[in-house]
Amino acid sequence: MSDVMTQALRVDRRRFLVAGAGVAGGAALVAGGMSGTAVAAPAPAVPAVPAVPAAKEWQGRASANGWPVVAAVPSHRVEGAGGLSFTALDGDVATVLTHVVRRYHYEIHTLGAGEVTGHTGARAVAAPYESNYLSGTAVAIRSPQYPVRARNGFFPQELVIVRDILADLEGVVKWGGDESTPKESHFQIDVRPGDSGLRRVAAKLRGWESRPGSGAGAIDALAPGRVRAAKALAARQR
Structure with a gap:
């Protein structure tokens, strides 16, 4: 961009x-x-932020979204965002999560070093979905600003962008703000390994990247068709 x-x-x-x-x-x-x-x-x-639930040790060999826990994953640089990078599982997972981070950086908040975290080996989780960091299939964007249990952290126009990003990804990514125990900084792969939808969406994003004027940085989130798609997906994921 x-x-x-x-x-x-x-x-x-x-x-x-x-x-x-x-x-x-x-x-x-x-x-x-x-x-x-x-x-x-x-x-x-200013609403009081509820206390963060006590962390519990995640014992499973797979994270809550069904992906295997892994010891290490590669670092991925976010194009057009300076030196910004994050760690995530390679392949389709990284392609999809990179799209989330890029659009967030372009359209919601300019991200700096350390504001996006991905894979971790620490098994203490405040909610089950945080185990998805262990498999390299989730990212947290500006986590201190949007902690567990805090709601309504985004301006309305920013929330429009969040919903539009999710619609881009056709339901293969879920936002932590839609969890019963919310974490608005959290975005996770929400399908199982081998899911055909994940492959299809990742291929779509790679196609956008190969065509100038497509993809992140060239999207009108207020286009009527996109707004309808975002609302429909939000109704399914909440």
Whole structure:
């Protein structure tokens, strides 16, 4: 993705936030009776983050999504994201998770070193889905900002992008925000090894990468057909 396109996306996001601030300011003036003195709108209450559940040792030879636990996996560089890289199982899994990270970097938040984590050998998990890091089939993006049990961490326009990314991947990836014990930084492969859907989606993404103007950085998440697909998938995965 070009620097110009990246900058445009960030400008659009800033415009959205500034516009939202303007609406809030207007509402505050109305509430103050337009007396000539702007009355600040009260700051929204920040919900308390529930305590993270006590970690438990994962005992299985496979992670919760059915993939074998592995001792080591390769590191994968995210094209167009500077030196950003993460560790994940090679092949189709890496192709799919890289797409998640790239679109997040381009359209939600510019990611820096250490903000994406993947495979780990540590078996302590706060929820069963965290075992998927052991098999190299999940990533956590900005985990400290979106910890286990915390909800509603994304702005509405950011959530639109998250849903659109998932729709790109046709259900082979699940977002931790849809888990009963949420973790909004978490994205995992949600099919078993050998799944034909995973192979098909990975092949689609590789095809996009081979064609200029396709794939991450060239997607309109607000296109009506994409919005419908994202809503339909969200209804199935929640």
